[in-house]
Amino acid sequence: MINLLASEWLKLRSLRATAYVLASTLSALALTGLAAFSVSRYFDTHGAGGEPVGTGLGFSADLTAVLFGLLGVLAISGEYGTGMIRLTLITVGRPWILLLAKAVVVATVAAVVGQALAFAAYLTAQAAVGGRPIGASLSEPAALSEVLATGVGSAAAVLGLGLATLLRSTPGAIVALAGLLLAPTMVERFLPAPWNDWTGSLTVPSLTRQLGGVPDSGAFGPLAATMILAGYVLLTLLAASCAITRRDA
Amino acid sequence: MIEVLDLTKVYGSTRAVSGLSFHAEPGQVTGFLGPNGAGKSTTMRVILGLHAPTSGRALINGVAKRDLRHPMREVGAMLDATEVQGGRSAFDHLQALAHAGGLSSRRVVHVLEEVGLTGAARKRIAGFSQGMRQRLGIAAALLGDPGVLILDEPVNGLDPDGIRRLRALLRSLAAEGRTVLLSSHLMTEISLTADKLVIISHGRLIEDTTVAQLQARFVGDVLVRSPHATRLAGVLEAAGATVRRDTAAETIPRSAAPSAGEEELLVTGLSAAAIGDAALASGCAVHELTPRRASLEESFLELTR
Numbered sequence: 239m240i241n242l243l244a245s246e247w248l249k250l251r252s253l254r255a256t257a258y259v260l261a262s263t264l265s266a267l268a269l270t271g272l273a274a275f276s277v278s279r280y281f282d283t284h285g286a287g288g289e290p291v292g293t294g295l296g297f298s299a300d301l302t303a304v305l306f307g308l309l310g311v312l313a314i315s316g317e318y319g320t321g322m323i324r325l326t327l328i329t330v331g332r333p334w335i336l337l338l339a340k341a342v343v344v345a346t347v348a349a350v351v352g353q354a355l356a357f358a359a360y361l362t363a364q365a366a367v368g369g370r371p372i373g374a375s376l377s378e379p380a381a382l383s384e385v386l387a388t389g390v391g392s393a394a395a396v397l398g399l400g401l402a403t404l405l406r407s408t409p410g411a412i413v414a415l416a417g418l419l420l421a422p423t424m425v426e427r428f429l430p431a432p433w434n435d436w437t438g439s440l441t442v443p444s445l446t447r448q449l450g451g452v453p454d455s456g457a458f459g460p461l462a463a464t465m466i467l468a469g470y471v472l473l474t475l476l477a478a479s480c481a482i483t484r485r486d487a
Numbered sequence: 488m489i490e491v492l493d494l495t496k497v498y499g500s501t502r503a504v505s506g507l508s509f510h511a512e513p514g515q516v517t518g519f520l521g522p523n524g525a526g527k528s529t530t531m532r533v534i535l536g537l538h539a540p541t542s543g544r545a546l547i548n549g550v551a552k553r554d555l556r557h558p559m560r561e562v563g564a565m566l567d568a569t570e571v572q573g574g575r576s577a578f579d580h581l582q583a584l585a586h587a588g589g590l591s592s593r594r595v596v597h598v599l600e601e602v603g604l605t606g607a608a609r610k611r612i613a614g615f616s617q618g619m620r621q622r623l624g625i626a627a628a629l630l631g632d633p634g635v636l637i638l639d640e641p642v643n644g645l646d647p648d649g650i651r652r653l654r655a656l657l658r659s660l661a662a663e664g665r666t667v668l669l670s671s672h673l674m675t676e677i678s679l680t681a682d683k684l685v686i687i688s689h690g691r692l693i694e695d696t697t698v699a700q701l702q703a704r705f706v707g708d709v710l711v712r713s714p715h716a717t718r719l720a721g722v723l724e725a726a727g728a729t730v731r732r733d734t735a736a737e738t739i740p741r742s743a744a745p746s747a748g749e750e751e752l753l754v755t756g757l758s759a760a761a762i763g764d765a766a767l768a769s770g771c772a773v774h775e776l777t778p779r780r781a782s783l784e785e786s787f788l789e790l791t792r
Contacts, residue, residue, distance in 0.1 A: 245586035252579040253572065321570030325627060328535050328552075329559050329587045486538040 242330065242339035246313070250343055255312050260347075263305045263355055266298035270359045273297040274366035281372050290372035293384050294363020295356060299443035300420060302355065303394065306348045307415040310398025313344045315408040327487050334479040337403060341475055345393040352392025356385045380452055387450025394442045394467060400474030404481050419443070432457070442467065488513055488666055489534060489635060494543035496529050496690075503529040505690040506543070511668045511683070513634070516661045518681030518698075519670040522791050526690040527670040528566065531639055534668075535564055547635055559588030559631030566639045568624030573613030577604055577623055580612060581630060588631050598626040601656070617644035625653065635666045642676055654680050674787035688791035698783070705786040708755040709762055712775035716750030719771040726765050728757040749774060 250256050274291045281288065314337075317323040330336045360376075367373035374381040397418070402411035419442055426438040438444060439456030447455035448463035458466065489511040496504040504526040511517035521527050532538040534545040536552030547555065547562050555561050571580060581595045599605050602622040607615070612623065621644045628636055638657075642650050657680055661667050671677040677684070678698045686694040694701065708731075713719050720730045731753040754762055759778045766773045 241589040242587055245583045248579060248583045248586060249575075252575045252583070254574055316572050316574075320572050321567060322572050324532075324535075324537055324566055324570060325564075325584070326587070327537060328562070328564050329584055329631075331555065331558055332553060484539075486532070 239335065239339065242335060243342060246339045246343040250313055250347065253316065256309065259305060259309050259312065260351055263302055263351065266302045266355060266359055267362045269298045269301060270294050271362045271366050274363040277372065278367055278370055281370055291363055291367050292374045293360050293381050295359055295384060295388050298359055299446065302352065302392065303419050303443050304416055306352060306392045306395035307398035307419065308412065309348055310344045310395040311402040311408060311411040311415060313340050313399050315402040315411055318406040319408055324487050333482040337475065337479050337482055340399055341396045344399050345396050348392040348395035349390060353389025356388035360385050384447060384450040384452045387446055391442065391446030391449060391467065394471060396471050397474050400478040403478035440466065488548055489668055490546040491530065491534065492544045494530065494533060494545055495541045496533055496538060497541045503690055507687065507690065507692050509685045509692060509695050511666050513666045514661055514664050515682040516657055516667040516669055516680050517683045517685060518677035519668055519685050520674060520677055520787065521672065521687040523672055525687045527687065528639055531566060531637055531670065534637060559590065559633065561633055562635040562637065563628035563631055563633040564637040565624035565628045565641060568620040571612050571620065571623065574611060576609050576611055578608040580623070581627060584627055584630055590631060594630055594632065598629045601629060602626045618646055618649055621645055622649065636660060637668045639670050641669065674783045678783045686787070686790055693790050701786060702783065707779035708753045709759045710775065710777040710779055711752040711754055711762060711773060712749050713752065713771055713773050714748045715771040716752055719766055719769065720752055722765055722769045722771065723754055723757060723762060726757060729755045
């Protein structure tokens, strides 16, 4: 297993696409800064009536979820696209071990980069807010736990890996990933209460906030949110594992 | 040792391989031969555990590929050299495979040297020519120093020097006691490298033989050019030979066209020496006496028709 982790880590970092995707997550900082700045301007002209900026992480949560998911997609879709998956499978004993190794590597990279990005986004938002009373201080437990949860939640990038394994196609996996991550947010508008709240609470970015115990972030508590999020990941990996084992490569 | 036992593989309504059985023994290069679409690649994929057989079994050293404890140390394969991610350098590509098999970087350096890619090791594979990719594929197959090698059409895209080097490499690998299974759709190519031939067509076994046996079975005839053809034909037939005189339908490589008064005979059942002796004894002049051997390519076409 250690051998396969070393192999997959080398594969991930020796492709330029990985660097491009990780670099593109920096766009979350620009988005956060812009949104926080615009909310601050509203506060200056209208006073304390609108939504506060808070940690500022909510502004880019959907974007980073898709981009980290893309990291998971690319960890295997390139191998399916080129056919290299056959060479890879010849070198490993059981296909599911390969999938597990890829999942661990993707989740670790996403969590580490996601954590750094979460802190950077938080600091960007607070810089834009300046001294106005619409930000959030890390000394507030809810703010710190939201930042930490956002980092941990990036590990949901593994969903992309599972989808790409099931669909064996880069574009297909990207569409499925974006749909899965964003569709509930769109659907929720058309549903009556309390369905809209439940549906909206089931998206990965929302679950991440609930995992951090952010007030008013959704229908579930931290424990339930963790279990649902872990359930998504495990279910996808299980399905992908069955597919890669049973299917002719 | 590779054993294919009553293997059948069906894709939807297509029967790609049908009740195929053969062995590839250690110490030999086994040529796996068949026209395009005969089922060679399918069989190799089943042997390598990539495709599940519909029925029957394929074993490497007595076990199914997926049950091998250290797959890379037991079997190395090259199926399609174009199936690599071009964004990586050749070294990183092989190093990632080496990591997966728990092999040291020294093996990577060694196989790169063996296939002559040391100079290009740090270049991205995307810039490689077809021949370089082919050599990289062979390097990947050799990486784990495996006892069993499976190569699907390895000479494709190689230049003459590369082909010569590959042949020598495969011969030496077999001489070291390894099992080498080599597929091709070209009989002439494979007959220069292989000891044993497994010929398939439409997913079925046609021949499990050796190059020498196959050549012996398809012994040709003797071309005789003589001004006394009619009399000579009678003499030879009396000696037990079969003589054909309708040479017009044959495409015969000739040193010279028959001149006026001469006729050509195609004789089977007697050696050139016996024909010459019979001609002398009967007083018939002979202007040409050429033993013809059916080429392996022709016998292959005949077998797989």
